[in-house]
Amino acid sequence: FLIALILLGIAFAASRNPQMIPGGIQNGVEMVVELLTDFISGILGPKHAPRFVPFLGTLFIYIVAMNLFGLIPLMHSPTASLNVTVALALTVFVYVQFIGFKELGPLGWADHMLGSPRDLTGWLLAPLMLPIHILGELAKPISLSCRLFGNIFGEDMLLVAFASRNPQMIPGRLQNLFEMLVEGLYDFIAGIIGEKHAPRFVPFLGTLGLYIWCMNLFGLIPFMDSPTSSLNVTFALGIIVFLYAQYVGLRALGIVGYVDHMLGQPRDVTGWLIAPLMLPIHLLGELAKPISLSCRLFGNIFGEDMLLVAFVSLGITAFSFAHLPIGLPLQVPFLLLALLTSTLQAAVFMVLSTIYLLLMLPHEHHDEHAHGAEAQHAHP
Secondary structure (H helix, E strand, C coil): CHHHHHHHHHHHHHHCCCCCCCCHHHHHHHHHHHHHHHHHHHHHCCCCHHHHHHHHHHHHHHHHHHHHHCCCCCCCCHHHCHHHHHHHHHHHHHHHHHHHHHHHHHHHHHHHHCCCCCCHHHHHHHHHHHHHHHHHHHHHHHHHHHHHHHHHHHHHHHHHHHHCCCCCCCCCHHHHHHHHHHHHHHHHHHHHHCCCCHHHHHHHHHHHHHHHHHHHHHCCCCCCCCHHHCHHHHHHHHHHHHHHHHHHHHHHHHHHHHHHHHCCCCCCHHHHHHHHHHHHHHHHHHHHHHHHHHHHHHHHHHHHHHHHHHHHHHHHHHCHHHCCCCCCCCCHHHHHHHHHHHHHHHHHHHHHHHHHHHHHCCCHHHHHHHHHHHHHHHCC
């Protein structure tokens, strides 16, 4: 929304009071529009260009602006999110199908999907051509969205890599910031999962915590909302943790050890008697973890965003009698609170994910304590 408002502001400034001899911003906008018109006309032809240039040109400028947004410090490109690129691709897909229906009519569109059969061979191949054409149309938005997402996400990762390029013994500001952040996260996670497992799991858990933290803070920018205020995003994050935890458990314990863990590790008659009860309890517990993670994060961040919206609306209402476009900044104190809660929720998600992974690892420390106790009894 912020990018759209910026683009609308530029368009309004360029079209407000146009001159025969254009000034700076009008000249720049006219040059961009002319270049886009010529480029699209070279593909679609002069006949169709006036009809489609507004849609295609706007789409291009909007995507360019979103891509460049990630170059601003502490921001990330909206097109580095697969949700955004899929939405853009679906817009193109629906628009293309609408054009096809409008230009060809329902019968003409169906004829096109059948491969436009005109002879016996064409009609024999029509049942094969129909699913091929349908799959081809469905593949277009997937191809568009994944290509854009992959490139912009990779670009954002290059920026992170740039911070670690050519490291110095006496680090500069950017390197020093990243090193301090990584060291703090490493010490924090190692305090939970142990020094033995920390090098293996800190990259995943630290990245997860930072990613969630940035998404939480994104909603504090005017006209933006936190991606984690959507249950789709938080549930996807919960599923990732769930699948990774199960993979870690299977790899660390083996199939037999994993099943033994799910049965409650029975070692005596009582343990085997309650094993049929422990199995569904453990299974339900594992399935509840991604639901708990996702709903907790979604509820807190969504509530935080709604609180800010409520106080912004209340501040605007306070000056409604004066018909002013501004209001009282009642939301400012809650921005500081939101900054704290956003950080806490990212930390809670990361800590719980760490604990879930720890529970899947072999509990070697119990054995060590047992051996220590035996040694003390043997040598009083």
